[in-house]
Amino acid sequence: MESTVTLAQVARAAGVSASTVSRILNGTAKVSAEKREAVERTLAQLNYQPNVLARSLASGKTMSIGVLTQDISSPFYGDVLRGIERGLTNSGYHPVVISGHWRAQEEVEAIDFLVSRKVDAMIVLGGVAPDEQLQQVASYMPLVALGRSVPGLTQQCLRLDNFAGGYLATKHLIDLGHRTIAHIAGMPTHRDAQDRLAGYRAALEEARLTFDPELVLEGDFLEQSGFLAATRLIDSRKMFTGVFVANDQMAYGARLALYRRGLRVPEDISLVAFDDLPSSTFTTPPLTTVRQPTFDMGLAAATCLLRMLRGAPSWLPPMGPELVVRESTTRRRG
Incomplete structure (x- = not known):
């Protein structure tokens, strides 16, 4: 050696x-x-x-940024993490990533772990950890939260308008002439899922279309749940010509279920989703979806933290949802 x-x-x-x-x-x-x-x-x-350890002891800094994500294997969070890494490039700081899996106790323990490792700042991606814990952490280190709003930390939180995104997706189908529109939602305990469902209902109400609870099925934001929800929807014999799926990953599963049952997208069923993951450009057909600028959100979070570490005020740019129209939706026939 x-x-x-x-x-x-x-x-x-x-x-x-x-x-x-x-x-x-x-x-x-x-x-x-x-x-x-x-x-x-x-x-x-x-x-x-x-000697990094010796230098950190001397400076009081570890040059590390704690990042609490929910699922490190998720392409959604993966794209946010890429943005964070890009934002920290050449800064001397490096991310320390840990997953919380949408379980409050696991997230609490993950945050405690990062604090115990003396990270210099923290980025929290969504999650269900108590606001009080994030407020406490923010009292002694720079903290930025993405995908959630924390009382008292509004200047350090970046949350897309999921209600507006759900409304945009559903209105797009309505504008194409669809009148029976199903929705594959996320977990009912998830704020993003609640807001996207509310946006779906608002678009229906605005168009004076009846909300049918039997056309709303629950998933968990993963591909398999989208496949199972779409399968149940088809088996229910309920008529529908369009589907708004609460995220791209579930839409991939729903697309497969439709294919397995001989239903063509978009000729028979128009499909619109939410997130605009990089792979959504390459599905068959390419997926119409509401763009959530995941990479840019990660980049903005890292840039904001670096500002705060220099003693400057926190600042996060406003970001809104944007409908990206591709080939998975078309005008209703007949």
Whole structure:
């Protein structure tokens, strides 16, 4: 095993004091260009790796950002995490990611774990952890929440208008002439699911279409639940020509169920969803969906935290839902 190169060894090889090397590494040294170049050349030649633990003890910073996500395997959260990573690029900070799986106790423990690891700031992606816990954490470190609103932390929260998104998706089907529109919803305990269902109902009411609770089925935002919900919907013999699915992943499952039953999209059933995941461009047919700018949300969260770590006020840009029309919806025939 290679021995660790020490700061003293670098100093001897460069012909300077150890304190000078330390100040150059920290960016606080006022030395000649020749001396700085000699030190930097020696650092490279000896492949010097700074002791991160020692530096964190000295500075009081771990240069880590805690990120509480819900499901690290989810393409939705994966895209948000990509945005966070991009936002932290070249900042010196690195994300420490842990999943909460939409279970309050698990999220509480995950947040406690991140705090115990002395992260310098925290990003919370959705979830059901108590507002009080997030308020407490925000009292002693920068915190940004995506996908939820926390009382007292409005300037540090970014939540898309899910009601407006559900309304846009449903109105799109109505504008295409559909009058019997089913909805595959998310979990009833999930705020996003509640708001998207409310938007669906509002669009129906505005068009003076009767809300039929038998056309609303519950899923859990995963593909299999979309498949099972669509299968139950078909088996119910209820008439429908359009379906608004509460997220893209469930829409993938619903699309498969329709295909298995010989129903064509969009010729027989128009399908619209919510999220606009990267893969939705490549489904057959490409999926009409309400765009949630997941990557941009992650990027904005990271940028906001870096501002707060520098002592600047928190700021998050406004982001609204946008309908992206592709080939999974068409005008109702007949």
